[in-house]
Amino acid sequence: MLRIRRELVDEIVAHARRDHPDEACGVIAGPEGSDRPERFIPMLNAARSPTFYEFDSGDLxxxxxxxxxxxxxxxxxYHSHxxxxxxxxxxxxxxxxxxxxHYVLVSTREPEKQEFRSFRIVDGVITEEPVEILE
Known part of the structure; x- marks a missing residue:
């Protein structure tokens, strides 16, 4: 399960909407061993594409x-579709x-609807997980 603060969810969604029609991408870092997302780090989509994202290798x-x-x-x-x-x-x-x-995806296909989902991806296997938004 992903437990994430509301303000971080809002930051991800705002970044996705701001970069639309291109995909947005970034990372939320947390203390090693904690599984606690804390520091929001928006990244530049080096591909600048509406169908693909790529972290700049130097930035990464x-x-x-x-x-x-x-x-x-x-x-x-995280990134957006x-x-x-x-x-x-x-x-x-x-x-x-x-x-x-936690691989978080946000869809910006419908501006008035928020589609925010989290997945674990291990060895090519996708597993959706619940998201608990902490106020």
């Missing part, structure tokens, strides 16, 4: 060095390299 290297220095891990890795449901694509699954991370 900088992020991992920063997390290492702070004893943090990527608790949540602009025209489809919030469910991992084959490409998303192929990029999922953090077995302990």
């Amino acid at each position: 290297l900088k992020l991992y060095r920063e997390m290492d220095a702070n004893d943090e891990v990527p608790v949540v890795i 602009t025209a489809t449901e919030a469910y991992p694509s084959r490409t998303d699954v192929s990029y999922a390299s953090e077995p302990d991370a």
Whole structure:
């Protein structure tokens, strides 16, 4: 189960809407070993695409060095889908390299509807998990 503060959910959704029609992406880091998302880190979609996202390799290297220095891990890795449901694509699954991370997807296909879902992706297997939003 993903337990996440309301303000972090709002930040992810706002980032997804702001970058629409391109996919948005980012990370929420948390203390190593805690499974507690704390630090919101929006990233640039280097692909600048409405159907695909890609972290810039330099930005990603900088992020991992920063997390290492702070004893943090990527608790949540998020991105948006602009025209489809919030469910991992084959490409998303192929990029999922953090077995302990929560993979959050937000769909911006319907501006008035919030579609926010979380998944575990391990060895190519997608498992949806409940989300508890903490006020």
